[in-house]
Amino acid sequence: MDEVHVAAPPRRSLGAWLLIAVPYFWLFLFFLAPFLIVFKISLSQTAIAIPPYVPTFDLAEGWQAFTDSLSEFSLENYVWLTEDALYWKSYVSSVSIAAVSTFLTLLIGYPIAYGMARSPQSWRPTLLMLVILPFWTSFLIRVYAWIGILKNEGLLNQLLLSLGLISEPLVILNTNLAVYIGIVYSYLPFLVLPLYASLERLDGTLLEAAEDLGCPSWKAFWKITVPLSLPGVIAGCFLVFIPAVGEFVIPDLLGGSDTLMIGKTLWVEFFNNRDWPVSSAVAVILLLILVIPIVLFQNQQQKMAEKEG
Amino acid sequence: MTRGPTWFNITSLVVGFSFLYLPIVLLVIYSFNESRLVTVWGGFSTKWYVSLLQNDQLLDAAWVTLRVAFTSATIATVLGTLAALVLVRSGRFIGRSLFSGMIFAPLVMPEVILGLSLLLLFVAMDTARGFWTVMLAHTTFAMCYVAVVVQSRLVGFDKSVEEAAEDLGCPPVKTFFLVTLPIILPGVIAGWMLAFTLSLDDLVIASFTTGPGATTLPMKIYSQVRLGVTPEINAVCTILVALVTLGVIAASIATKRQQVQRERDERAAFGDG
CATH class of the missing domain: 1.10.3720.10 (MetI-like)
Structure with a gap:
């Protein structure tokens, strides 16, 4: 096949168009369109009604009613977000908690992925399975399991007290430390898997060559292994960082009342205060913060897919 | 990378996997705890599983x-x-x-x-x-x-398998169900x-x-x-974890067996088995 042939879009039968149309339409309706609605409602005002916001569109009322309702839109909710310190503090602390946890996950995940890649071929399927298995078990259960371990009269404190390492229980549950532990624990497989994939593909002869030339092994690791595993590191870090910013379950169950995370703020705004327009505005801003990492992640995924294909 | 693991590698694997599994293992163990106090061991008991079976709300939700x-x-x-x-x-x-x-x-x-x-x-x-x-x-x-x-x-x-089917006059939909789907x-x-x-x-x-x-x-x-934290919840979680674990292990054994079978078939087809 020559170059021109590849570049030209192929002719498609009706069936092939349908193949594209069905998932496209589904995602458009249930993924993209809802964002437009969120954006619309973020410009609306709170009301004591069902649904609890005005204006609502009713296309049956005609064009005039439609344009009238447009004039009722305002940026009020966004102004409100800048005025109340709770919101921007939540954003800042979400991003910083997610960044710290991502770094800690990398710190713990790298040696695991590295150990897996260096293990004998026959161990690898089992090790891989062991990393994937927790990923299949319920997220909620895994977070819940930590409550029993971390609380004041929990298993960790009991162990440390009986060993005589501490004289009074450590307060870990309901602090940011517990949130870090929860995020690292829950997202570890997401980081280890892509990292292992790129470490496993690494050409061992490069390291042998470096060794033959008298390079100490730590230096070979730093100069060869680390740079070549970078795509895996980046993919893994995105997979941890992006969802962690909007995490709700972990800060809610493990964090304290002073643990501000935007996912929790949004939840409270929606379910407790029933303020749909403000929670929509919170979601829009969160999306704006995440749009850059998401686009970067996607480009990287595409690049990796092309390399494989 | 094909070089053998060092002590450092083995230690990090052991520590890493303990970190991943210990919380779940503890949760499972404590679901069999006699005592209502979740963190005090009061002896082995399956009473929380029995009380689950009488919890209609939970069963409905499930x-x-x-x-x-x-x-x-x-x-x-x-x-x-x-x-x-x-x-x-x-x-x-x-x-x-x-x-x-x-x-x-x-x-x-x-x-x-x-x-x-x-x-x-x-x-x-x-x-x-x-x-x-x-x-x-x-x-x-x-x-x-x-x-x-x-x-x-x-x-x-391997796209050539599909192309072969289509060259032999198999319509695309049929090709998908007979060739593509079994492979994927x-x-x-x-x-x-x-x-x-x-x-x-x-x-x-x-x-x-x-x-x-x-x-x-x-x-x-x-x-x-x-x-x-309550022992009932530990029991629900244990059941869910057990179901998922069994499912994943069964599926991976099935896939493995299928793969072995296919390799055997292929070898037989090419006549060097």
């Missing part, structure tokens, strides 16, 4: 969850497989990058945003919320996971299982999109967990 998970996983698998075929096979078309964006973005999108946006869609469409809305919401995010899993299977696919089947099955467990597990999206009468098990667990 039944709703299983139905939602089964339906949404099935639809998501069909849609996700189609989406994977589009991603790998359809070449370029208008809006392709938007399409792949809509596949990859839900994988990392915070659940609160997905849940809120879908709820607002259902409100705008004036749909009664309940079983169906949770099911549609789960289908939507699960199909993206299915698409990614099936895609990775399709990428390493492990990916499709893995995708279905992933979609099923994601749905089984989801708290946030279900909380947003549910309505009266459709409380799922995670929602039930969550509302109890907020009140504190």
Whole structure:
């Protein structure tokens, strides 16, 4: 096949168009369109009604009613977000908690992925399975399991007290430390898997060559292994960082009342205060913060897919 | 990399896997605890499992969850497989990058945003919320996971087998069911299982999109967990973990066996076995 042939879009039968149309339409309706609605409602005002916001569109009322309702839109909710310190503090602390946890996950995940890649071929399927298995078990259960371990009269404190390492229980549950532990624990497989994939593909002869030339092994690791595993590191870090910013379950169950995370703020705004327009505005801003990492992640995924294909 | 593991490697594996498994193991052990105090060991007992069987609310929630998970996983698998075929096979078309964006973005999108946006869609469409809305919401995010899993299977696919079928006059739809689907089947099955467990597990999206009468098990667990750790919850969790573990192990054994069988068939076909 020559170059021109590849570049030209192929002719498609009706069936092939349908193949594209069905998932496209589904995602458009249930993924993209809802964002437009969120954006619309973020410009609306709170009301004591069902649904609890005005204006609502009713296309049956005609064009005039439609344009009238447009004039009722305002940026009020966004102004409100800048005025109340709770919101921007939540954003800042979400991003910083997610960044710290991502770094800690990398710190713990790298040696695991590295150990897996260096293990004998026959161990690898089992090790891989062991990393994937927790990923299949319920997220909620895994977070819940930590409550029993971390609380004041929990298993960790009991162990440390009986060993005589501490004289009074450590307060870990309901602090940011517990949130870090929860995020690292829950997202570890997401980081280890892509990292292992790129470490496993690494050409061992490069390291042998470096060794033959008298390079100490730590230096070979730093100069060869680390740079070549970078795509895996980046993919893994995105997979941890992006969802962690909007995490709700972990800060809610493990964090304290002073643990501000935007996912929790949004939840409270929606379910407790029933303020749909403000929670929509919170979601829009969160999306704006995440749009850059998401686009970067996607480009990287595409690049990796092309390399494989 | 093919060099042997050092002590450092082995230690980090042992420590890493203990970290991953210890919390779940402790949870399972303490579900058999006689004492109501979750952190004090009072002897072995299965009474919490017995009391579960009498908890109608919990059983109802479990039944709703299983139905939602089964339906949404099935639809998501069909849609996700189609989406994977589009991603790998359809070449370029208008809006392709938007399409792949809509596949990859839900994988990392915070659940609160997905849940809120879908709820607002259902409100705008004036749909009664309940079983169906949770099911549609789960289908939507699960199909993206299915698409990614099936895609990775399709990428390493020998296209000449398909071309051979078509050259011999097999219509495309028939080719798909007779040639393509059997080859990508492990990916499709893995995708279905992933979609099923994601749905089984989801708290946030279900909380947003549910309505009266459709409380799922995670929602039930969550509302109890907020009140504190109880041995009943440990028992529910243990059952769920056991089911998932058995499922995953069974599936991986089945895939392995199928692979061995196929390799044997291939060797037999080429006559050097």
